[in-house]
Amino acid sequence: MSIDRKKINERLKRRRVYLRKIAIEKYGGKCTCCGESEKIFLCIDHINGGGRRHRKLMTFSNIDEWLRSKGYPEGFRILCYNCNNAYRWGKCPHNK
Numbered sequence: 001m002s003i004d005r006k007k008i009n010e011r012l013k014r015r016r017v018y019l020r021k022i023a024i025e026k027y028g029g030k031c032t033c034c035g036e037s038e039k040i041f042l043c044i045d046h047i048n049g050g051g052r053r054h055r056k057l058m059t060f061s062n063i064d065e066w067l068r069s070k071g072y073p074e075g076f077r078i079l080c081y082n083c084n085n086a087y088r089w090g091k092c093p094h095n096k
Helices: 005-026 051-057 063-069 081-088
Strands: 042-046 076-080
Touching (some): 005 063, 042 063, 076 081
Antiparallel strands (some): 042 076
């Protein structure tokens, strides 16, 4: 039996995209800071920080799969990459 790696990878990519889309919708569909709604600019953020620690503890390969398995719990929000990066430096300029 031959394994078609290309087909498997395409199927896995579609699943990741689907799970990301669902997670973004479950948490409001737009950046909670600036309102950006373009999906490719959005990411999941741990509201109280601790993302690095959480990733080390996760048994899933990505946050979208984990969120789905836990029923999309509280403690997360959607941020665009710019706002997410700004919070890493302390505060986003949108929240003056």
